[in-house]
């Protein structure tokens with residue numbers, strides 16, 4: 001990595017207080033809050049306490065944030081709406097479609113997060129949809145397997161860009177091209193990749209992308225964003241029609257003729273009432289940071305760190321799930337031999353013992369589906385890898401003695 005870039009990332013690391021208390025390797029659960037976002041949030045709370053809230057400035061931030069997120073994924077602002085979380089985005093998109101009994105949805109129950117499962121089963125119960133689930137092979141889902149499972153009734157395919165465990169990347173663009181060719185809608189749960197791995201809606205050819213802001217977007221819980229391709233969005237009818245989701249001129253609360261409402265352009269039709277301003281203010285700053293450094297530079301830095309971490313762990317004799325880094329690799333590295341059923345537990349005593357040793361040594365990580373999950377972002381550096389490697393060596397020595 002050029003020296004200039006390295007210095008840049010060293011500086012960025014200083015704007016995340018959480019790095020000081022040991023390796024933070026848990027963006028797959030939640031990222032560290034960016035100091036710039038925290039300052040914006042604190043200023044907002046001060047205003048609320050003092051009675052100096054400026055509503056026009058809040059609206060300006062909402063639009064600014066919409067534009068910044070659109071820029072991050074190479075979409076247009078009209079293709080972005082604000083949601084509460086990933087589930088909300090997926091559910092809003094799904095519920096806006098005009099389903100017919102027997103329409104099909106393809107997904108992989110074994111790998112998807114519940115956020116990308118329950119909304120579809122809910123719709124299936126209401127509208128008589130047929131859900132077909134595809135089995136992964138060794139924790140991975142090949143786009144070809146999904147394509148082979150397509151039936152004439154398939155309307156929607158729902159996938160994750162990176163699975164929460166074992167953290168493998170999915171070939172979204174490959175599937176996207178096939179979906180577009182066949183007129184099937186592709187929804188991507190990008191909860192794990194957003195902010196870390198580049199997203200280009202044009203290259204992905206996705207119709208909808210749902211994210212939340214507490215992971216790679218370095219902000220708080222309680223806010224999500226949903227991209228819907230403009231042409232697709234304009235054929236959808238939101239379940240809730242609201243003052244910010246309709247096309248009005250003048251003040252949003254001004255009395256028009258509600259009976260003849262028109263939906264707002266694109267995904268804006270999914271906007272509801274007042275926004276989650278505190279969370280928007282925080283993510284606005286984080287988005288500025290991500291765009292300033294550049295999504296490509298972040299991806300290359302973070303994937304480089306994750307890959308050298310995986311190699312180091314393998315060299316230390318640990319079973320990295322999926323083996324040496326390759327096409328499947330993301331910023332998430334998992335350790336263990338089998339992908340289990342339990343969301344946040346492992347029955348392997350050696351993994352439990354290693355987990356406890358690492359946590360006692362100040363490492364922040366998560367157990368997911370029988371695996372130890374380590375996940376990287378732009379605030380990590382080589383010193384985090386060294387610390388974990390030293391703790392692993394220590395653990396192995398103590399296990400032998």
Ligand SMILES: Cc1ncc(COP(=O)(O)O)c(C=O)c1O
Nearest residue numbers: 085086087113115160164191212
């Ligand atoms: C792949 C994936 N989707 C969704 C979520 C979260 O969904 P929600 O924001 O609806 O809680 C997570 C993790 O929290 C995840 O890993």
